[in-house]
Amino acid sequence: MPSLKDIKKRIGSVKNTQQITKAMKMVAAAKLRRAQEAAVAARPYAEKLHSVVSHLAQREDIDGHALLNQRGTGRALVVLMTADRGLCGGFNANVSKEAERFIRANEQGFDAIDLMIIGRKGRDFLKNRVGDKITKVHENITADATYKTAQLIGQEVVDAYSAEKYDAVYVIYNAFQSAIVQIVTVERMLPIQSKETDEELQDTSIDYIYEPDQGEVLSQLLPKMVEVQIFRALLESNASEQGARMASMDSASRNASEMIGKLTLQYNRARQAAITKELMEIISGAESIK
Amino acid sequence: MADKLKLEMVTPYKRVLSEEVDEITAPGFVGELGLLPGHTPLLTTLKVGELTYKKGNEVFHIVVNWGYLEVEEDTVTVLVDTAETADEIDLARAKAALGRAEDALKTLPHEDKKYMIMEAALQRALIRIQVAGNGR
Numbered sequence: 001m002p003s004l005k006d007i008k009k010r011i012g013s014v015k016n017t018q019q020i021t022k023a024m025k026m027v028a029a030a031k032l033r034r035a036q037e038a039a040v041a042a043r044p045y046a047e048k049l050h051s052v053v054s055h056l057a058q059r060e061d062i063d064g065h066a067l068l069n070q071r072g073t074g075r076a077l078v079v080l081m082t083a084d085r086g087l088c089g090g091f092n093a094n095v096s097k098e099a100e101r102f103i104r105a106n107e108q109g110f111d112a113i114d115l116m117i118i119g120r121k122g123r124d125f126l127k128n129r130v131g132d133k134i135t136k137v138h139e140n141i142t143a144d145a146t147y148k149t150a151q152l153i154g155q156e157v158v159d160a161y162s163a164e165k166y167d168a169v170y171v172i173y174n175a176f177q178s179a180i181v182q183i184v185t186v187e188r189m190l191p192i193q194s195k196e197t198d199e200e201l202q203d204t205s206i207d208y209i210y211e212p213d214q215g216e217v218l219s220q221l222l223p224k225m226v227e228v229q230i231f232r233a234l235l236e237s238n239a240s241e242q243g244a245r246m247a248s249m250d251s252a253s254r255n256a257s258e259m260i261g262k263l264t265l266q267y268n269r270a271r272q273a274a275i276t277k278e279l280m281e282i283i284s285g286a287e288s289i290k
Numbered sequence: 291m292a293d294k295l296k297l298e299m300v301t302p303y304k305r306v307l308s309e310e311v312d313e314i315t316a317p318g319f320v321g322e323l324g325l326l327p328g329h330t331p332l333l334t335t336l337k338v339g340e341l342t343y344k345k346g347n348e349v350f351h352i353v354v355n356w357g358y359l360e361v362e363e364d365t366v367t368v369l370v371d372t373a374e375t376a377d378e379i380d381l382a383r384a385k386a387a388l389g390r391a392e393d394a395l396k397t398l399p400h401e402d403k404k405y406m407i408m409e410a411a412l413q414r415a416l417i418r419i420q421v422a423g424n425g426r
Contacts, residue, residue: 038303045300048367052360056333147302147371211320211334220335221358231302 004274007267011260018256024087025249032179032242039176039235046232053192053225056218067158067222068192071167076110077160078102079153079189079230081173081237082122084140089248091174091182091241092121098184099172100129114166118142118153118234142241145234147227154227161190173233174240180247182240189229192222295327297343299352299368306352306373313344314366316359323359325366332361336370338413340421351376351421355414379422388415 002010080099082092099122103113114135117123123137136156141149160166169190174182210217295314299307314325317339323332336357343350357370391412398405 041304042302044305045302045369048298048300048369049358052333052358052367052369055360055362150302209330209332209334211318211323211332216319217333217335217358228302 002266002270004267004270007263007270011263011267014256014259014263018253018260021249021252021256025246025253028088028242028246028249032239032246035235035239035242036176036179039232039239042232042235046228049221049225049228053221056221067161067190067226070191071164073110074167075112075114075165076106076168076170077114077116077157077166079116079157079169079171080118080122080126081142081171081233082117082119082125083142083237083241084120086121087248088241088245091244092119092125094182095172095174095184096122096125098186100126102170102172102186103130103133110168116157118237142234142238145231145238147231150231150234151227154223154230157190157230158223158226166190171229171233173237174244176236176239176243179243182244187229187233189226192225293327294364295325295329296365297368298365299354299370299373301370301373307368309343309345311343311345315342316368317341317354318359325361327364329361329364331363332359334359336368338410338417340417341368341373353379353414353417353421374418374421376421379418381419381422384415384418384422387411388419391415 078099080095082095086092099115103115106113113133115126115130115133116136116138117126117134118138119142120137120139123134123139126134138153157169161169168188170186171189172184172186175185177183294310294312297307297309297311297314299305312327314323316323316325317337319335319337322339323334336354336359338355339353341352341354343352353372353374354368354370355372357368359369360367391408394408395405395412398408
């Protein structure tokens with residue numbers, strides 16, 4: 001049976017922890033709102049760009065462009081998006097495990113698979129599992145991802161792809177569904193998939209004007225598409241991270257309250273027992289004097 | 291045929307505009323473009339410049355910075371990196387940027403990579419100042 005003092009100490013420490021988890025939950029909630037707004041605000045741009053590209057793909061024979069061409073199955077690059085910080089439930093582990101699974105499943109399909117990791121936690125997780133495949137790690141960029149950051153990463157990816165260093169590029173990230181639901185998503189980024197829909201093919205008859213010319217427009221549009229995809233994935237991943245952290249900190253706070261309740265009960269029982277014992281001693285002492 | 295154009299302008303950060311307008315003038319890559327309802331389908335890149343649109347008798351000015359413009363069935367979609375309306379422009383900052391760029395251009399050799407960057411900065415600053423002047 002722990003002493004009164006011990007129990008009191010434990011209650012104190014659990015309370016401290018609870019304060020921290022509560023504060024983290026609040027912070028995550030505030031950040032979630034901003035991250036969510038940013039992710040939602042970026043959607044129209046990504047959608048419009050996608051529709052421009054797929055219009056283009058429908059109308060013209062654009063197989064000639066490097067970013068659209070299917071190449072062999074040489075090297076592949078996997079871009080994994082994780083967080084820099086932990087304490088957000090299964091957020092990092094889920095997406096990292098998926099990356100590991102993806103690599104194991106496709107190892108036979110490609111000559112080699114390289115891994116580019118965004119976020120410290122993903123590196124920590126995969127260092128000992130597939131450490132030899134990690135070629136690049138970007139840290140401290142997810143928290144305030146700007147379009148500029150996405151542009152730099154996009155450029156890196158497009159350059160490596162155009163130089164035929166890689167024949168396929170995949171991105172793995174947590175897609176934001178709602179504050180408590182994240183979906184681990186694997187997308188093929190390159191070669192670009194032109195999601196053609198047959199119903200709109202009659203458009204081909206319309207004369208389309210390109211300025212300066214079709215090749216020029218395409219060669220600027222396609223890298224942009226990669227950048228935007230990375231940007232969107234970064235924002236979604238960030239929003240998911242905050243959502244995951246909020247949920248896990250919420251449940252941690254609740255667990256702490258539960259524990260405090262149990263400990264308080266124990267404390268009160270121990271106190272009551274001590275009082276009873278003292279009373280017994282006094283009474284028995286008084287009896288013996290008589 | 292509709293007698294209005296639907297103008298949609300988006301940047302990576304937000305949807306800037308979604309309006310019915312009468313006339314658009316945009317800084318196309320090979321030269322200024324005037325768009326009226328019933329325009330042929332068109333896809334062009336945009337350079338740094340001033341995009342104006344008319345709505346009734348009112349004229350609006352927006353600074354756009356690199357992007358695309360697509361016209362299809364009287365819907366004009368503008369995808370740009372940044373877009374600022376006249377009252378969003380910080381005139382003092384633009385003037386400071388202009389000064390900086392001019393100084394840098396005087397000292398830098400033409401072949402330098404920075405020269406191109408500063409030249410673009412100069413252009414942006416000039417357009418901002420121009421649009422800020424027009425809008426007020």
